[in-house]
Amino acid sequence: MTTAVDTRFATARQVADAVLFEGYVLYPYRASAAKNRLRWQFGVLVPPAWGHGSAEHSFQRTEVLLEPRRGAALLVELRFLHTQRRTVQRALPGGEFETVQSLELPDRVLVPWDEGVEERVELRLDVADLCDQGARLPFRRPVHEEAETVHDASGRPVGRLLRRRERIDGVLRLTAAELPGPYRALRLTAVVENGSDWTPPGEADADREAALPRSLVSAHLMLGLTAGSFLSMTDPPEWARSAVAQCRNEHTWPVLAGDNGAADVVLSSPIILEDHPHIAPESPGTLYDATEIDEILALRTAALTDREKREARGTDDRAAAVVDLADSLPPEVLERLHGAVRALREATGPEAPPPPPPDFGGAAPGVRPDTPWWDPAADRSVDPATDRVLVDGTPVGAGSRVLLRPGLRRTDAQDLFLHGRSALVEAVLHDVDGGVHLAVTVDGDPGAELRREQGRFLYFQPDEVALLEEA
Structure with missing residues (x-):
């Protein structure tokens, strides 16, 4: 089952990874930065007892239309981050440790931080069974604790990192119902709920930081059909527009995300996307900050001081990877990022390739050969003046x-x-x-x-x- 799910979701997972880690750690990639004081802003499913008094929610609801073929199976993958709280301790004589706010090392500065551990819940079932009785899949992630010894450059223990994950309980509910009319189409409903019985200590409006370790962070669904197709929720066929308008999508939005424009996979995420989203081919790696363009972010990161880079490397392994990436980008990669053009298309649709630069060396009518192909002045057929x-x-x-x-x-x-x-x-x-x-x-x-x-x-x-x- 896992192999089939992984193969079908390979393309969608590239975008799903961006959703999973969007805002995970923001430039300048240090825990002390103001932008990193309030994290986990998308798709946070909090415990119900805390969600009732907050602006966040304890569930997501996805409804999509599909046209399955005979014998079709539905592949489901729920993904979210499990918050892991990290405490920093310094070694004392006699083998004792004390909790500190920072631990200085030659290559990094370790500080307390909430890490995100990726979790998955996978399911495969026949579409026919969904119509008959539906499916309910409870899941649990137990309490987990671990300790990591920290050594200095000579190999001497100087401290340790304590990591703790709280218990998470949830449930995934799936049902399907046939639409009335001549078309054999189904409405699929998928609900993800945080089922934690945790209640805030003391006041009902307890700090959000206390609820996060029991929350499903950046929760999103990938749905796949082994035979058949989903319908677009943004551009459905005319006969399905009324049925699409009646679908209820709460705290999430489903888009087509199949490979090469196929309609056999849906990504339902807390971030609104268009059908068939994709990662820019010139992007050099994950930067966790979609509000900046890669070129500016890479240049800014490379320009951080050595002290700032040490803090970033000590904040999180993923932040350390961003710093290393920015420091190692060759000039040709930055050149590829500079002035990338994606909007010029001869055909429509995500599969339409970008047109090649026109050949200005020949006798193309109406074209100035000494002007770049992308410059409006290259075309004599138009003149704004x-x-x-x-x-x-x-x-x-x-x-x-x-x-x-x-x-x-x-x-x-x-x-x-x-x-x-x-x-x-x-x-x-x-x-x-x-x-x-x-x-x-x-x-x-x-x-x-x-x-x-x-x-x-x-x-x-x-x-x-x-x-x-x-x-």
Whole structure:
């Protein structure tokens, strides 16, 4: 069973790993950093007794539609982190130890820290059995304690690390029901619950730190079908839209995550993703911080002082790996990270390969051979300064004066404040999807000249303006 699950989930697991460890330890990767004081922000399933008085929850609910073939089996893998509390102790004469806030070593500074131990709950069952009686799988992770002796450079014991994991209880519930209608489709419901009977000591609003060791952290599900397919919850076929709208997904969201665009695997995570998410091919490794781009994060980490790097290495093994990665990145890897372009696509869908750079050495019409392929100036077929677009049957371009009428279907509050204002068209722009946009400066805007110098305009579509007069 494990081999089958691992093979089918291989591609989805790359993204699932990013979900599992998102925010695990943030730059500058030190326990003392303010950003690392509040951790485990996604998918934390807390004990019910504590969850009732907090903003976090004790369960996740996933509902998806599937079209199984005869004899299909459902593969389920629940993954989460089990918080492991680490205490630092210094060795004393006579074999005794005392708890300390830090332990200085030549290569690292050890400090108290909550580590995350990956846990999995795996299950395989026939889809037909789900429709008949469903499935309930309780699971438990017992209390675990261990001690690790810390040695100095000469091999002499100078302290120890005490690690403790509290008991975790949970349950995974699965049911399936056939949808009415001519299509043989099922609605699958998967619920993950924290079943801990732990109650906060003293006041009901006990510190979150006390609940975390009994919580399922970064909990998410991977679901796989051996025969058949799941339906997209974001772009379902027309016949299934009503059924999809009735699905209840609470504290999680399911997306298609099969290999090469297949629909036989679903990843249901506490972070909202699009169908078929994937890791950028140029990413050099796990940095645990999706709010930064890899290039900036790698450069910042490499620039930490030796003292800061020692603290990071002593904070967590994963933080130490990030520091080592940043220190060892060759220039060609950083060059690959710099200016990576992923948005230009000739075809749609996750399997569409990026187009090769155009061959500017030949006689390609409309292309300037001395300009990089990605530069808009490389294409003579468009020119923001001279292009025109029809507005109510009249050509409009740079120099035209228009009345702004932002459309409610694709605008924001800032645009609505400009409704009825007059503006000057500065350029006509074409995007890679074939859309046309008017770059404008608003009459009376004291920063108009600065916008022109920087090329930072306000943008409206042709049906959001009315022609006033030609300049």
